[in-house]
Amino acid sequence: MKKFIWNIRPIGLPLVLRYCKKCGKKAEFICSGQFRVNAQRKYLDIWLIYKCTKCDTTWNAAVYSRVSPQTLSTGLLERFYSNDERLARQYAVDFQFLKGNGAEALLPSYAVSGDIPVSGEMSEVEVQSEYPFPVKVSALVRDKLCLSQKDYQQLVAEGKIRDSSGRDMRKCRLKKGTVLIFE
Numbered sequence: 001m002k003k004f005i006w007n008i009r010p011i012g013l014p015l016v017l018r019y020c021k022k023c024g025k026k027a028e029f030i031c032s033g034q035f036r037v038n039a040q041r042k043y044l045d046i047w048l049i050y051k052c053t054k055c056d057t058t059w060n061a062a063v064y065s066r067v068s069p070q071t072l073s074t075g076l077l078e079r080f081y082s083n084d085e086r087l088a089r090q091y092a093v094d095f096q097f098l099k100g101n102g103a104e105a106l107l108p109s110y111a112v113s114g115d116i117p118v119s120g121e122m123s124e125v126e127v128q129s130e131y132p133f134p135v136k137v138s139a140l141v142r143d144k145l146c147l148s149q150k151d152y153q154q155l156v157a158e159g160k161i162r163d164s165s166g167r168d169m170r171k172c173r174l175k176k177g178t179v180l181i182f183e
């Protein structure tokens with residue numbers, strides 16, 4: 001069986017939906033890429049700052065609350081202070097982190113790199129993503145193979161595209177260790 005690896009990379013950062021006081025309704029917030037570190041006595045509070053796309057009102061997503069600086073490595077703390085781009089991105093695409101902060105994240109667009117299996121040859125595709133990114137597997141495969149909804153449904157019904165752990169290919173979302181089988 002031929003093996004392929006697809007790598008999923010979000011383009012841009014997910015917007016999050018939450019209530020904006022100034023707008024008086026739910027609004028889209030975008031990650032500013034900036035952290036705020038507040039030192040109080042012996043403890044630190046660290047937030048990732050978001051801004052309402054309509055009115056610029058800020059919202060702080062809590063990264064650490066009342067954490068002792070000694071528990072963070074010096075390198076990590078420095079990255080918060082310097083608004084390390086990669087670190088900000090790591091949080092901004094973490095749907096669990098955003099959910100934990102009471103925000104609903106919207107899926108960003110994404111790119112899929114990796115070769116496409118040859119039709120008729122049994123192949124295994126491991127789907128890798130550096131970030132937890134709950135995109136629908138059906139959308140991902142259709143995009144990658146340029147399949148219409150109808151063609152995709154047919155291939156799934158015929159068992160020519162399936163999930164190695166037997167998940168429903170019409171509904172399942174990407175998770176760690178997703179492996180797809182193509183025939």
Ligand SMILES: [Zn+2]
Binds near residue numbers: 021055056057
């Ligand atoms: Zn607003």
